[in-house]
Amino acid sequence: MQAEDFHDQIRPGLIAHLPRLKRFADVVVGERAGATALLRRALNVMLAEQHRYRRDRALDAWAFAEIYATWLAEVSDAEDPEAQQSIAEGSLAALIGRDADWETVRFLAGLPVEHRLMLLLVYGEGFDYAEAGRVLDISADMIAARLIRISAAFADRLCAARRRKRTAGAEAVDRSNLS
Template sequence: MQAEDFYDSIRVGLISMLPRLKRFADLLAGGRSAGAALLGRSLQRMLAEEHRYQRGTALDRWAFAEIYRLWLDELRDHADPIRQPKIDDASFARLFRSENGEAVDAFTIGFLRSLPPQQRLTLLLVCGERFDHIDAGGVLDVTAETVGARLVRIVASLADGLSARAGESATIETLYREETAA
């Protein structure tokens, strides 16, 4: 394959993955508008630096890593990263539009919103993209062990939260019907 065809195929591959890349950027940035802007900047950088893409590398893994790398670079370049605006609750909730009418529960949305972006992405890559821990770690520049540890902590925490909520809403039922006096 000639070099120009090869780079054209990268572009076509990126187009085919746009919805997945957008989801990744949305969850990282915390909203659709911010995600679109982040993805736009990332795509421009990917195209400018496409020569860095190595043949044989999974294109989705490379593209996700590039988006994450740009987000991290921008965070590091920020004059005061600690004072960056927090995620807007309404914008974040609007990410979860279900087209088939099956609504995502507010508890899970609130739980995801409360997570740091790196942990949200760990979940997305393993539960949403079904990457193995090594690939997910490659995207987020952490070890597979870190991915595994994050996953256990987050899923167990959500399970605990759901169980506690179920406990709060449980009602006491009478197991045996009381005999009424004749």
């Protein structure tokens, strides 16, 4: 197969991965309209520079990395990079769906973008730590360590929420006994 023939196959491959690429862009940006615009810009770059794609790398992983790199370049050019990285709970809930648990949404909305992407890549997309690290340009060990910390923080948050509910329930029972 000629190199030109191989690279002509990138377009159909990207099209096949569009739903996954869209979900990734949604998590990066935090809302659908901005994510669609980011995805469009990143796809234009990928198609214009498809010669940079290497056969030894999965197309989806390369595309995720290109979307992330496009976003990082845009964020670094922004006047307020921190504002570009935050995500509103309502926007995230809309991305997750109607059945979203609000405690989970609040937790995820409070995470840095890179941490949300780690969760998506490893648990949502099934990437191993090494491939997720290549997408985010960090080491596999860093991915593993951060996922452990994220999981522990989430477990602590869920336990605290349950304690608050039990305490609130007990106080309601006590008040009803006083009546």
